[in-house]
Structures are given as C-alpha cells and as structure tokens.
Amino acid sequence: MLQINGIKLGIDEDEAVLKDRIEKKLHGKVKSFSIRRKSLDARREPVYVYSVLAEIEHEEKYLCKDVVRYVPADLKAKYRPRSQVCIIAGYGPSGIFAAYRLMEAGFRVIVFEKGKRISERQKDVERFFKEGILDEDSNVQFGEGGAGTFSDAKLTTRIKDPYIDYILDVFVEHGADPRIRYEPHAHIGTDEIRKIIERITDKLMEKGCEFHFSEPVRNLILDDSRKITGIITDKGIYSCDCFLSGIGHSAYETVRMFKEKGVHIEKKDIALGFRVEHPQSLIDARQTGGIIKEANEYFLRYKGEKGVYSFCMCPGGIVIPAMSEKQTIVTNGMSYAARDSLIANSAILIQIRKEEFTDGYEYLHGIERKAYDHSGSYKALSQNISDFMNGELKPLIRESTYPLGTVLYDFNQFFRKDDLQIVKQALRDFDRKIPGFIEQGIMIGPETRSSCPIRINRNETYESVNTPGLYPMGEGAGYGGGIMSCALDGIRIANAILLKYEQISGK
Ligand SMILES: Cc1cc2nc3c(=O)[nH]c(=O)nc-3n(C[C@H](O)[C@H](O)[C@H](O)COP(=O)(O)OP(=O)(O)OC[C@H]3O[C@@H](n4cnc5c(N)ncnc54)[C@H](O)[C@@H]3O)c2cc1C
Structure with missing residues (x-):
C-alpha cells in the first residue's frame, strides 16, 4: 500500500474527484484508496490538502518524496483467557479504553462507575438543565461515558501516537462517522457520542466485562507491603490483581480517600x-x-x-x-x-x-x-x-x-x-x-473544571509510586486532558498491565 501526500482539492470541490486527482498525480490506475489525513492550507487561496492510502500495482515504481510505502500497524492485542482480575473505577474515556483493551487481551475486567447508564443519566441532566434539580451522582461530570458525554466531543489532540488511530477506529466501529479518522478538528457532538458509548458498553458486556453502575469505589484494601488486593463499595468487597483509577477531575471524595490511605499525590x-x-x-x-x-x-x-x-x-x-x-x-x-x-x-x-x-x-x-x-x-x-x-x-x-x-x-x-x-x-x-x-x-x-489540581504520581511501570497495583490514569490522575489524551492514557495503562503479566508468564 502507498501513502500519497499533497493532493489538493479546492474548498468547494467534491471528494468524489479524489480518485481522479490521485491517478493524475501518479500517472497510474489505483485499485482502491482511503483518506488518511486532511488539512486546510489557507496561506494563499484556501485549499484542502489530503494524504491518501492507495492500492496500486507495481507500487515500487511510484515511490518518491510525496509517495511512500505504508505498512498498517496491527495494534490489536493478542487474546488469550487470563486469570488476573482488573478493577476499573470510573467509566470516562480512560476507563472505557482501558476496559476495551484489557478485554481484547482476555483479562477479567470489572468496572465500577459512580453514575448511571446514559439513558438514565440523560434524564437527570435534562431535569437539571430545565428545573435546576441537581443529582450529585448523575450529572454532566458523572455517569457512563464520563465528563465528555455532554460535550462537543471534539477529538482534537496534538499527541502523535499510533493508538490515536486505534481509538478513532473503535469510535467508527461503534457508529461514528468515518470522516473523524481524517477531518481536521473532528468532533462527534453530544448526541452522537452518547449512542457510540452505549454501543461500546453493550459490546463489552456481551464479551463478559462486568459493570456496576451507581456503585462508586469507596475504599482500598492494601496488604502489608501496601499492594492493593481489593476494593470496597457500598455493596461489597471485591478482590483484584490490579486497580485502575480513572475517576476524572471532579472526584474530590475519592481523592480524599486516596490521601487518607497514604497514596502519593502532588499538587499541580x-x-x-x-x-x-x-x-x-x-x-x-x-x-x-x-x-x-x-x-x-x-x-x-x-x-x-x-x-x-x-x-x-x-x-x-x-x-x-x-x-x-x-x-x-x-x-x-x-x-x-x-x-x-x-x-x-x-x-x-x-x-x-x-x-x-x-x-x-x-x-x-x-x-x-x-x-x-x-x-x-x-x-x-x-x-x-x-x-x-x-x-x-x-x-x-x-x-x-x-x-x-x-x-x-x-x-x-x-x-x-x-x-x-x-x-x-x-x-x-x-x-x-x-x-x-x-x-x-x-x-x-x-x-473551574478545565484541569485537575493534583497528580497521582506513577512510576515507569505506570503504577502509583508507593501503592503497587494502583494504576492512576486519565485527567483525575493528572495524565490527560480531553477525550483523546485520556482514552490514550487508558490504553497505555492496559498495555503496561499486559506487559507485566506477559513478562511474569514468560509469554
Ligand atoms: C461539559 C464538558 C465538555 C467537554 N468537552 C470536551 C470536548 O469537546 N473534547 C474533549 O476532548 N474533551 C472535552 N471535555 C473534557 C473531557 O471530557 C475529559 O478530559 C475526559 O472525559 C476525562 O476523562 P477521564 O476518563 O479521565 O475521566 P472522566 O471522563 O471525568 O470520567 C470519570 C468517571 O469516574 C467516575 N467516578 C468518580 N469517582 C468514582 C469512584 N469513586 N468510583 C467509580 N467511579 C467514579 C465519574 O462518575 C466519571 O464518570 C469536556 C468536559 C466537560 C465536562
């Protein structure tokens, strides 16, 4: 496959002419193509500039500065049933993508979310917007999908990482407009992101991911070496091998509990x-x-x-x-x-x-x-x-x-x-x-809630520096701001856990 850069289209030109433009640039017939990136160049007469991926025979003869070979990265985790239990607190972008990745790899995943499922949460948010009656557990910050659910769902990020495409692919597989993969300043909109997140949750449930909505994590169980062995909610005690905390920047109560437990936290x-x-x-x-x-x-x-x-x-x-x-x-x-x-x-x-x-x-x-x-x-x-x-x-x-x-x-x-x-x-x-x-x-x-005032410090294996087994992630841990960066942080945490247990089992 080839990546062809620098294909220009006028602002009012239809993307249907792209194939023709590619063939003109290459002087050859393409079998198929897809758009990889699109940007606006407004330095002179504004034009859109595209990078496309194209299948063409004898590709070596087209290679030049603007035309390079493209090898798609296979980022899917290898599935095999694993016995380790990963508990996730918080089902915003970091929790969603950590759960998604860990399930893909075959871990046992249990998600605890303080708020409700979107259908219920939406009613609470609408009631608040209309009547000013606030539910402290179900609102714009708390519930399935996390803080970005009642948002513009802008997907902009300056981070360059192959997993950005992985995240966008997951959104598209669950109903997002495929143009989010390449549109500059792509956004989904609150109406669409809600449906997409519900579909991701349903898919994870089908695969065996266990969900506990309206059940916040209240306390941690630590052994003598301060390693997390489980968590406590109002409904029970749950054992785990890893605890991923993706609680967002508004979970003051939970941060206070972490402090009382001696988890290392710094101001930012x-x-x-x-x-x-x-x-x-x-x-x-x-x-x-x-x-x-x-x-x-x-x-x-x-x-x-x-x-x-x-x-x-x-x-x-x-x-x-x-x-x-x-x-x-x-x-x-x-x-x-x-x-x-x-x-x-x-x-x-x-x-x-x-x-x-x-x-x-x-x-x-x-x-x-x-x-x-x-x-x-x-x-x-x-x-x-x-x-x-x-x-x-x-x-x-x-x-x-x-x-x-x-x-x-x-x-x-x-x-x-x-x-x-x-x-x-x-x-x-x-x-x-x-x-x-x-x-x-x-x-x-x-x-006042654009950023989190703390960082829960973590080490090179992404665990808390003084509480092994605790994986702080996303905005509330001070490692992201925005849907994409927090989703990516969730994946990084899941990858760190995957690596840890691959090394232990030698596979
Ligand atoms: C109105 C609004 C609009 C926004 N618009 C955009 C946008 O357009 N684009 C963009 O990139 N970003 C946007 N953001 C920011 C973005 O939503 C956040 O950066 C992102 O959601 C943070 O992800 P997260 O996973 O770290 O935490 P969050 O999304 O905050 O999710 C944390 C979850 O943890 C749950 N929780 C808290 N405590 C506990 C506990 N003890 N146990 C269990 N669960 C718990 C909460 O209920 C919540 O659902 C917006 C934010 C808001 C509020």
Whole structure:
C-alpha cells in the first residue's frame, strides 16, 4: 500500500474527484484508496490538502518524496483467557479504553462507575438543565461515558501516537462517522457520542466485562507491603490483581480517600476563568471570511506574565451548567453534531500556579460556592465583556445560551489584582486578532473544571509510586486532558498491565 501526500482539492470541490486527482498525480490506475489525513492550507487561496492510502500495482515504481510505502500497524492485542482480575473505577474515556483493551487481551475486567447508564443519566441532566434539580451522582461530570458525554466531543489532540488511530477506529466501529479518522478538528457532538458509548458498553458486556453502575469505589484494601488486593463499595468487597483509577477531575471524595490511605499525590498548576459567547457569524467572518461552511473555531493564546488562552471552544454550541456538587456553579460548553446554535462559546482561562493555593480542590470549590452565593441559585454569573473592561455592569447585549439563565456579576471582583490586569491585556489582544471580540462578547462563569489540581504520581511501570497495583490514569490522575489524551492514557495503562503479566508468564 502507498501513502500519497499533497493532493489538493479546492474548498468547494467534491471528494468524489479524489480518485481522479490521485491517478493524475501518479500517472497510474489505483485499485482502491482511503483518506488518511486532511488539512486546510489557507496561506494563499484556501485549499484542502489530503494524504491518501492507495492500492496500486507495481507500487515500487511510484515511490518518491510525496509517495511512500505504508505498512498498517496491527495494534490489536493478542487474546488469550487470563486469570488476573482488573478493577476499573470510573467509566470516562480512560476507563472505557482501558476496559476495551484489557478485554481484547482476555483479562477479567470489572468496572465500577459512580453514575448511571446514559439513558438514565440523560434524564437527570435534562431535569437539571430545565428545573435546576441537581443529582450529585448523575450529572454532566458523572455517569457512563464520563465528563465528555455532554460535550462537543471534539477529538482534537496534538499527541502523535499510533493508538490515536486505534481509538478513532473503535469510535467508527461503534457508529461514528468515518470522516473523524481524517477531518481536521473532528468532533462527534453530544448526541452522537452518547449512542457510540452505549454501543461500546453493550459490546463489552456481551464479551463478559462486568459493570456496576451507581456503585462508586469507596475504599482500598492494601496488604502489608501496601499492594492493593481489593476494593470496597457500598455493596461489597471485591478482590483484584490490579486497580485502575480513572475517576476524572471532579472526584474530590475519592481523592480524599486516596490521601487518607497514604497514596502519593502532588499538587499541580490549574487554570480558571469564564466562558465567552459570540455570534457564530462574527467568528466565521473573522476566521475564514465565511469560506469554510462549517461553524468555525478559534484558538487564542496570550503570553503575558501568565498564560491566558481559549479552551474547549464549542462552535455553534451552548454553555452548560457542569457542576457535580449542590450549591456550586461551574460552566462548560457543549455542541450537537450539527453545531447549529448560531452562537460560538469558549472558555478563557488564566493559569494559576500551584504555589498560589494550599489545596486545589478547596480553592476551586471555594470559587464555585462563592459564585452560587452571589447568584442564590444555579443561574450562572454573567457580564458583557466591554463592561468588564470598563468596570461597568449593564444588561447583557444578548441573552446567554446557558439553560438556567444568568445573573449580572462584575468579574472585576473575580480575579486577583495581578491576574485581572493580565486577563484584560489578553482580551485586548484577542480583540486585535478577532475584532469585535470585546464589543460583541458576553462572559459567563465561573469555569473551574478545565484541569485537575493534583497528580497521582506513577512510576515507569505506570503504577502509583508507593501503592503497587494502583494504576492512576486519565485527567483525575493528572495524565490527560480531553477525550483523546485520556482514552490514550487508558490504553497505555492496559498495555503496561499486559506487559507485566506477559513478562511474569514468560509469554
Ligand atoms: C461539559 C464538558 C465538555 C467537554 N468537552 C470536551 C470536548 O469537546 N473534547 C474533549 O476532548 N474533551 C472535552 N471535555 C473534557 C473531557 O471530557 C475529559 O478530559 C475526559 O472525559 C476525562 O476523562 P477521564 O476518563 O479521565 O475521566 P472522566 O471522563 O471525568 O470520567 C470519570 C468517571 O469516574 C467516575 N467516578 C468518580 N469517582 C468514582 C469512584 N469513586 N468510583 C467509580 N467511579 C467514579 C465519574 O462518575 C466519571 O464518570 C469536556 C468536559 C466537560 C465536562
């Protein structure tokens, strides 16, 4: 098979002409082809640039700088029934892909998830969005699929790793649009990712993976050498050979239990801020002059004394309440596959260094609780960006998409003095890059759950440095941020376990 790079198509050209373009480039007939990568080159007249994989006879005669041999990697784990029991806490992207991989290799896998299955969870989330009744165990953060289930399900990552294709293949095998394999900035949308995750769970169940929903892991059982031999839930005690913790960044209770058990944990830097909303038409016009038909994205970064950057941008999306504890406010963003809300939103975050707080969870919860105290309900805090810049508080120029409504709040009180100046400089910089960013923007917040304030340190075999058999993974352990990186971390952990037992059994 050949990989052919640098095939260009005009923005409005149909991909049906690709075969013809490949054959013209090669001066030969291709038997079949598939798209491997697609990117936008907007340096001059914008064009899409493709890399394709093609089957062609006598391939050696076509080899050149742009045409290279491609050998597909076989990343499937070798299946053989194994006696070791792997318990997984948390069924977000890291837990899902760790379970998937371990089942593929033949381990006995038991998943414990604090929240409910998606069909039930969806009802709880909808009720919260409509009536403001929050279920602390079943919400945007907790339940089958984890935190990314009520999201835009953007699949962007800068990580280069062969298992990225493996993850995308799993999504496609379970119903995702095959274009996610190559579209730049691919996203699935909350409506689609929910169905895909349910199918993955059903498949794992069919294969014998044991699931315990609404059953959080409450405690660890350690032997004299601190090795994990089992876990405790409200319903029972379960023995295991390995315990994989993929509990996400909002599982404060469980982290507290880990600390009490003496698991080695360190603080890490975080970021916080607010979400901004703009008319999608403003972003489309500024980013590509409306040439790209889909809702456009942006990524903004300001390098001042501290970094300020846009994060988790949701084109054509809505701002959502993403809290998991009562009497707190946390915002985040979500889009449906069609990205057609006509409003663009994104978090704007400033870095907070670990030296600036004692306990990151307490620090963030303090902000979330103060926001609730100001609001007196689950209505988020809001302000026109222009008013924030001028220290004023006038009615919003536009209603927010946040489903529970908002109350006016002067975000000048939100930041520490030095941070406030940096955030304002950043917004001026963003306004130079996207004119209208200040005038046409509103801010909604607070946004506090973009990163995890701790890292559960692990060694070269991916186990906790002082608790053998504990495999911390994903965002809540400080080893990922986003669906793809956390899914990949789950696979890395599963591979480490696979390697360990292959070495022990000599196979
Ligand atoms: C609203 C929203 C939108 C987002 N949008 C995107 C996006 O578009 N693209 C992107 O890449 N990322 C997005 N993210 C971030 C992404 O979802 C997370 O980075 C990712 O889900 C983290 O994966 P994880 O496996 O580490 O943990 P999580 O997905 O957080 O899953 C952890 C799971 O553990 C469970 N749990 C907690 N404690 C216990 C316990 N004691 N026992 C058992 N189970 C427990 C929780 O219920 C939860 O289901 C978004 C996040 C949110 C909240």
